[in-house]
Amino acid sequence: MRLLLTGARGLPALIAARQLHRAGHDVLVCDTFPTHATRHSREIERSFQVPAPRFEEEAFIQRLLALIEEHRIDVLMPTGEEILYVARHRERLRARCEVVADTFEQLAALHDKWAFNQRVAARGLPAPRTWRLEGPGHLEALLREHARLIVKPAFSRFGQKTRLMEAGAPLSGLDCSRTLLAQQFIEGTELCSSSIVWEGALLAHVCYRPRYRFPSGPGYYYEPLGHPGVREWLLRFLEGTRFTGSLGFDFIQTAGGELYALECNPRMTSGFLLFPEDGRLGRALLGQAIAEPDLETPAMVGFPMLAGALPRIRSWKELREWWRAFGAARDALWRREDLKPFWYQLAAFPHLLQLSRRHGLAMGEATTHYTEWNG
Template sequence: MRVLLTGARGLPALVAARQLHRAGHAVLVCDTFPTHATRHSREIERSFQVPAPRFEEEAFIQRLLSIIEEHRVDVLMPTGEEILYVARHSERLKALCEVVAATFEQLTALHDKGAFNQRVAALGLPAPKTWRLEGQEHLETLLLEHSRLIVKPAFSRFGQKTRLVQAGTPLPPLGFTRTLLAQEFIEGTELCSSSVVWEGALTAHVCYRPRYRFPSGPGYYYEPLGHPGVREWVLRFLEGTRFTGSLGFDFIETDRGELFALECNPRMTSGFILFPEDGRLGRAMLGQAIAEPDLETPAMVGFPMLTAALLRIRSWQGLREWRRAFGAARDAFWRREDPKPFWYQLAAFPHLFQLSRRHGLAMGEATTHYTEWNG
């Protein structure tokens, strides 16, 4: 089959492209950025630049339709947040090919952190108390009863604009141009999961700990865990949904073993790098196989491990732990048989930097400026 992946500049897209290629499929990719690491992979057939769906939604869909028709695409598989725009126009796209995505209603309900929290609570699963903030005074009132709260937008990604606020300390100015949530702070260990789901059934699943991460942001070191509790939680959440696509969940596990789900990412997430690169995950993405992760070998993005992680080490013990972790992991980009994505992993940086400067965005915000969905 011929598969078109959107969101090609993200690491999950590179993983998906390699897995689908090794499953015997021809892979095409597209992205709003002119260049990126996946574009240089020998395991893709073609790469295309597409309009920004956030600002040119109809032009984005028209470009997808033309690529699908011209290049005889059999399957369209979104990898990033642009999946919400694809899902909103899925009927038009399905007239030409299969679309691997849940319904627009399912995706928005999962992407909205407030709606997701309500669904978790309704299922009887542990859920942190969460409030939709009505203003600064509302937050101040909540802090009279809760000493620490997490404040974040209802629609966000990668920890952007997430902050910890504490009673008795000056509150940062909060912009209310977006819906903001306050969530009780849960003490414990952070866990993440990445899953592939086909009509409500798990075809691939892995739990991992983001051992090294950017402050209040995404991780870049993925330590796999055999965690039956997380798997059972995901199965219970999916029961009766008929969901198809990829899902990532963020959890806090307390000392008592309770799993509190903080949020859901209804798209591909970086945990997919923890699967053996034998093509089985590619088949699982199409509902054709069950894929099991490699629970013995951590994975990392080596560049931030050599820069961000190393620069934050403040003790000899921390340095020894970092050295052991670095030596134990395989790099997410490097493959002897497909080396160019490793050497071009910063290829998107010049465009990202220009975008950041032009719109006054933090670098993390610039990465999703063209594709994010904010309700």
């Protein structure tokens, strides 16, 4: 089959492209950025630039339709947050090829942190107490009752604009132009999961700990865990659904072992790195196989491990731990048979920097500026 992947600059897209290629398929990719690491992979056939769906939604869909027609695409597979825009036009796209995306309504409800929290609670699963903020006064009143609260937008990603608020702290800097949530602060260990679901059936699943991460942002060191509790949680959450697609969840596990789901990412996430590169994950992405993760070997992105984690080390103990972790993991981009993505992993950086400066965005915000969905 011939597949077109969107969101190609993201690491999950490179993982998916490699897995699908090894499953025997022809892979083409597209992205709003002119260049990125995946563009240089020998395991893709072509790479294209497309309009930004957040600002040129119809032009984005028209470009996808043209690519599908011109390159005889059998399956369109979104990998990032642009899946919301694809899903909103799913029927138009499905007239030309198969689209691996659930309905817009389903995806939007999972992406919305308020709606997701209410859905978790309705299923009888532990959910942090959450409030939709009506303004700074509402937050002040809540902080008089709760010593610490997490404040974040209802629509966000990678921990962007998430703040820990304490009673008595100044409330300046809150973006009140967006729907904000206040959430119960829960002490515990952060866990993540990545899964592939096909018509409600779980075809691939892994739980992991983001051991090293950007400050208040995404991780870049993924430590796999055999965690039956997370798997059981997911099966209960999916019970009775016919969902198809990729799902990532963030959890906090308390010292007593209770799992609280914080948010859902209804798209591909970096846990896919933890699967053997034998093509089974590629077949699972198409609903054709079950894939099992490698629970013995951590995965990492080596560059931020060196440039991000190493400078923050403050003791010999931390240095020894970092060195052991670095030596135990395999690099997400390094492949002897496909070297260029490793050497071009910063290819998107000049465009990212330009975007950040032009719009006054933090670098993390610039990465999703063209594709994010904010309700």
